[in-house]
Amino acid sequence: MHNSLFTPMKNLLPIFLAFLFLNLIACEPKKPAPEKDNLEGKAWWKEGVLYQIYPQSFKDTDGDGYGDFKGVIEKLDYLESLGITMVWMNPFFESPMVDNGYDVSDYRGINPRYGTMEDFQAMLDGMHARGIKFVLDVVVNHSSDQHDWFLQSRSSRDNPYRDYYHWWPAEKGTPPYRHSLFDPEGAWEYDSLTNAFYLHTFAEQQPDLNWENPKVRQEVYDIMKFWAEKGVDGFRMDAFQFASKDTTWPEFPEGHEKDFIKWYGMRPQLHEYLKEMYAEVIEPYGVFAVAEGAGSTFQDAHDLVDADRKELQMAYHFETVDLSRTPEGYDLADFKNVFSKWDSAFAEKGWISIFLSNHDNARMVNRFANPDPKFITPSTQLINTFLMSMRGTPFTYYGDEIGMTNIDMPTIEEYVDVEALGKYQAAKSSGQDMEEFMQILNYNSRENGRTPMQWDATLQAGFTTGTPWMRVNPNYTEINVSAQDQDPTSILNHFRKMTKVRKENPALVYGKYELVQKEHPDIYAFTRKGEGQNLMVILNFSKNSSSIKLDQLPTESNLIINNYSDVNVNDQDMSLNLKPYQALIFSFD
Incomplete structure (x- = not known):
């Protein structure tokens, strides 16, 4: 009797268990569906254009002198108009602000200066509605001493x-x-x-986290999951090549700090931790991660980002921005060499970013273009043409799309940056020529890149109705978004053209790069071939006119971009004559 009663119940048991299993799945927290990419082939983060926002300098809406989330929300249509597809925002977490937010006291808390979590979510949703992805700055080599x-x-x-x-x-x-x-x-x-x-590798208020402790690593992965579940699309890993330490604390040779990365970065254990991060966060959430720094060698960089390593997806190196650290500027031959060798090293595997400025550097215009009012427009257009034409994901820093420049700060009393003040004390203690030191600091200090965004010619450049946290550059009356927005020949509208050109010409993303006439003293020329296209990029880096002989010349029908109204070609000797800072892209057979 018991057997006869049990038989139908037994038959229902698999159905009941299946029903229970489906309900358990339904109750499980939902993870964002990963975007499937062929990581050594095409990927959205390769095809995108990233725009970096320094939040306290972008747009203030409450009059306290600091930018905020609502300010970014107010400018979302502007961001969309640029043609950018990603935004990386510097830290906005709870912080004592010793290092402008790179000293985090709560990784899940919003600094009230910028708004609330609801404001953040509204900003993120607004970006996503416009097809813009969001990259979070993760500062986990160290925390604040107030954490x-x-x-x-x-x-x-x-x-x-x-x-x-x-x-x-x-x-x-x-x-x-x-x-x-x-x-x-x-x-x-x-x-x-x-x-x-x-x-503390950085300021004394920034104690280094112990990544050798698995509990610390799990804390970090949980923080990343927290933000991924809010919809963040990627992570920028601040100072991450220094996260792992040799806890036997060996004695390093005298003077070792001159090769800081060799002695303090890229320890083998770091790769174990990145593989953990990939398995816990990157892969299941379908996000990408970019490392600040790329080690000391090309192999270091590949070990970080090659797809089969299952660690990170992109790295950016500092060799290019290191070319122009003093007022003497840089040499075009060195500029060509650095970009060409990095492209060659990543021609088959891995991926890097292409950039010339960020929050840790002075303004791109002063260092790589020409801030002279006569040349600022064509030279900045040339640099932006270059950035959008190279293989690698272009990173643009806020204000570079309108040609913002350095601000003159000749005395140390004007500086608030912890790095600048530390370097000043070190220089003074070691007996350096302080007049020369201040000239170099005035040129290359990262405070140059943190002045408020120049929106229009009204008081405080339209950045705030109050007193800005940092002095607005006095040239805002000439260099601002409003003045350039409707001018088809402006730096701003050339930038918009270039993001469109990059999207419409996949050879600029995935095509092979080949340098043309490497020894030319003024012109940087290269081809991008692939995706059914052959493109030529010709850039005159000189304030003087210059010419180059080519096998094929631009014509009205094959010209894709030109930052002047005309092109001077000589069909008889197959030469192209370029005006100062003229930038051309054209297709060829």
């Missing part, structure tokens, strides 16, 4: 968070010297509370 983890860590030696950071007990003596990029006294800071030193 709860560090407050717990320094409270006692047996606190559960003690190993979230690197500590050296004072009874062991002086710790082995480690260089700090911001602190002339070095990277170990004494803390009397537990009679120990903690490590």
Whole structure:
């Protein structure tokens, strides 16, 4: 009898279990559907154009002098008009703002200066509605010394968070010297509370997290998941090549800090951690990640980003921006060489970004174009043409689309940047020529790249109705969005043309790069071949006219871009005569 009753129930059991399983799946938190890319082939983050926003300098809506999320929301249509497809925003987390947000005290909290989480979500949704993806700046080489983890860590030696950071007990003596990029006294800071030193690669208020502790790594992955589930599309990993440390603390040779990356970056364990990150976050959420820095060698860079490594998807190196660190400027031959060798190294595998400015550098116009009012328009158009024509994902810094320039800050009293102040003290202590030091600092300080966005010619450049956190560049009355918006020959509208040209010509994304007439002293010429196209890019980097002989010349029918109204060709000797800073792209057979 029991058997006869059990038989129909037994037959229903698989149905019941299936129903239960489906309900459990339905209740599970939803993850964003990953976008499937052929990582060594085509991918949205390869085809995109990234625009970097320094949030406190972009647009202020509440009159406190700091940019905010609502300011970005107000300018979403402007961003869409640029033709950009990604936005990377510098940190907006809770922070004491010692390093303008790169000292995070709460990775899930919004600094009230910028708004609320609801404001962030509205901004993100507004970008997505316009086809713009969002890249979050993740600062996890270090935290703020006001983060709860560090407050717990320094409270006692047996606190559960003690190993979230690197500590050296004072009874062991002086710790082995480690260089700090911001602190002339070095990277170990004494803390009397537990009679120990903690490590800080940057400012003393930025203690380094201990990535060798698996609990720390899991905390980071959980933070990334938190933001991915809000809809973030990618991550920029700040200072990440320095995250892993050799905790045996060997003695480094004297002067080792001159080759900082070799001694402090790219430890083998870093790749283990990146593979963990890929498996936990990158792959399941369909996001991408770009590393700040690319190690010391091409192999270092490939080990970070080659698709079969399953680590990161893109890296950017600093060799190009390092070309112009002093007022003497750069040499075009070196410029060609650096870009050409990096392209060659990544011709078959891996992917890099293409950029000439960001929040850690002075303005692109002063360093690579020509800020002279006579030449600023064509020279900036030329640089933007170049950036949009190279293989790699172009990164554009806010204001570069209108030709914003450096701001004159000749005395140290004007500087608030922790890096600038640290370098000044180090230079003074070592007996450097301080007049020369200030000339170089005035030229290359990253504060040049952080002045408020110049929207129009009204008071404070239309950035704020209050007092801006940083002085507006006085040239805002001439260089601003409003003045350029309706001018078809402006820097701004040339930038818009170039993003369109890049999207419409896939050879500029995936095509083979080949340098033409490498030794030409004034002209940077190269071809991009692929995707059924042959394109020639001709750029006169000189303030003087210059000519070049070619096998094929531009005509009215094959000319794609020109930042002047005409082209001067000589069919008899097959030469092309270019005006100062003239930039051309044309197709050829």
